[in-house]
Amino acid sequence: MADSPHTDSTSTRRRRLLASLLDRSPYAGTLIPKLPAIERISRDNRQINDILHRLEEDCDGETRQQLVRQVPRAELRTMLYFFEFLYFASDDFASTCLPGCPPAHPPTRSSDDHRDR
Numbered sequence: 001m002a003d004s005p006h007t008d009s010t011s012t013r014r015r016r017l018l019a020s021l022l023d024r025s026p027y028a029g030t031l032i033p034k035l036p037a038i039e040r041i042s043r044d045n046r047q048i049n050d051i052l053h054r055l056e057e058d059c060d061g062e063t064r065q066q067l068v069r070q071v072p073r074a075e076l077r078t079m080l081y082f083f084e085f086l087y088f089a090s091d092d093f094a095s096t097c098l099p100g101c102p103p104a105h106p107p108t109r110s111s112d113d114h115r116d117r
Contacts, residue, residue: 013056014039021071021079027087038086048082051075 015035022028022035031038042048055071071079 011039014042014052017052017055018042021076022083024076025080025083027083030087030090030092031083034086034090041086042082045082047078051078 018035018038019032022031022038025031042052055075058070
């Protein structure tokens with residue numbers, strides 16, 4: 001069985017890095033609880049994954065505060081836009097703006113929920 005390219009320590013480092021960057025975002029309070037999903041999304045997005053990979057390599061061993069201070073402005077701006085997009089694309093945001101509206105991604109129903117009329 002082949003090892004996963006994303007080991008637990010790599011995943012932990014990625015989450016710490018994302019949490020540090022999220023601290024700079026006004027949406028951190030909403031997004032921090034979604035960190036596992038954000039990590040997965042960041043790996044699937046080539047631009048974001050490349051930025052995070054460079055930061056992981058460049059700042060190996062740095063403290064989180066040192067790391068975030070060293071992020072190039074363009075890359076930090078890209079990450080902040082990424083977080084903003086995630087925030088506004090979330091069902092949490094939609095529910096605060098449109099109270100009473102169903103979420104954009106409603107849960108799927110089981111076959112038991114369907115009733116004949």
